Amino acid sequence: MGEPSATEPEQPGEQEAGEPVIATRALTKRYRGGQLAVDGLDLTVPAGSVFGFLGPNGSGKTTTIRMLMGLIEPTSGTARVLGRPVPRATRAVLPHVGALIEGPALYGFLSGRDNLLRYDCADPAADPRTRRARVAAALDRVGLTAAAGKKAKAYSLGMKQRLGLAAALLQPRRLLVLDEPTNGLDPQGMREIRTLIRALASDGTTVFLSSHLLDEIEQVCTHAAVMAQGRLLAQGPVAELAAGARGLLVVTTPDGAEAARVLKEQGVGDITVTGDRVTGEVPDRDLAEVNAALVAAGVRVRGFTVERASLEDAFVALTGEGFDVAG
Template identity: 80%
Template sequence: MTDTAAEAGETEAETGPVPGSVIETRGLTKRYRGGQLAVDGLDLAVPAGSVFGFLGPNGSGKTTTIRMLMGLIAPTSGTAHVLGCRMPAASRTVLPQVGALIEGPALYPFLTGRGNLVRFDSADPAADPRTRRARVENALDRVGLAAAAGKKARTYSLGMKQRLGLAAALLQPRGLLVLDEPTNGLDPQGMREIRSLVRDLAAEGTTVFLSSHLLDEIEQVCTHAAVMARGRLLVQGPVAELAAGARGRLAVTTPDPGDAARILAEHGATGLVTEGDRVSADAPPGGTEPADLNAALVRGGVRVRAFGIERASLEDAFVALTGEGFDVAG
């Protein structure tokens, strides 16, 4: 079996059926030689104008999905529509409207940062050579590389190479931007700048599809997210709703953590963790009121300095869905 459009039985572009979705897949499946099932019946919908976070543990099928969306490999079965057109059949129509930074940028190490962008822009048949210099300088400025534009790319740090790859994706206005680990190698200030840039692009009307192993990053910048595991989609939707779906944890601050943990356990709390003067736990099943637990602590002689339910994070939702930790690169 070969990764060609013929493998998927696709010979011409097809209009996507769902208005308002920049990316839509139905039953998207990829099985490699030897029977390895990388993506299994994926139904994904990315709303127009969203910043969509794509999460999954190692081996979840995340990278394979992105490669199918970009027409780099064909699905074994199912369909993928990007910007309303069937992929990979419509690659020539769709890809000029898509900016992508996937699996790290491919750069010419002997050229300067500016020279790389000039080369990339020259390869675009739709790019007007009369305005090339302005496009290149604007892209360098947007990613914070104007001062380093004259340095050879081989001297760039990993973070600088990431910035240059992102600048290449921004040379032309894009309806869709696909970013794979866009803050990889960046220092905290660089990460904040890229997050701000992503927000600005979304405000300008660009849909951003972003994969990251940093759940905090997804929670800060994304409006929607999807979680994959073992090739299957577990959940997708607005980030706030995904986090709200995870149960928050009880948190007690007290100079009597041992007694607090004992009393909470007696009342059915589980997953107890004690760190210094702080005790956290999963609330008892059955809808026990937090006020009743607080009263029980006070009756037991525990000096309660603070008591409450912590808001569940996207990390909590991810762990609850996959049973795995939050290092989800892959």
């Protein structure tokens, strides 16, 4: 009797050189009752990038991900994933995509290992000859080898997130779609997931990451997009997005009140005085002139710097929202 043969997944087709892994044009989703969840989205995710997807509650991120994965159909517009149109070519595309969306669906009465074995058995592209070895490797990659025999219902939220990520890594993937992958993880676990994401990207996997943790996005992502109220506000390399927000002018002086007066005259806005630290928005003028005006007014300047804008600054400038941006 011969060895069992694996079912070869239908190929999604070769992407042309420079073609993005995800590309949407005027992608729109309107639900019954007229609710417009996604409005004319033009999204471009470069191959090999770690792409952060940001937006406040109800911004349309999850709806977008569902359309990209073929779980729901758009009202209008187009989406291409791995060079093929979705949802029409979803069956060809999905075997090459790993996904963890809105938390993993697990069988609580099964162990972590048996959950992964069951996931792999349901995958027509999975080779049964290598199943147990691939499950063991995926568990090791997310740090769950020691807990592999424990029932999933006894797992913490962070452990369940790790197990869901392991399920997405059972096969080599060209694209990995992760929705809040660090949810429930402690700082050490978050650091390990960041390291894993970077390793996957260095191996050629494109990672599409939805998260409300702006600091996490800034640390791990090469590119990002910001959505609000169903519309795309900005996208591009993370460094460029952060640079698009004004930095913070910081003057260190014992003469706070006088410094604030002079800075206001020099066009500095949103001025705050805290002890010997005076801060404000960087004005549209030569900063050397601003410093000279402070000195000419008798302000004892002990420090004069500009703190660079962060991705958080860019996000707030674009959306007017604070930290609670999950959704």
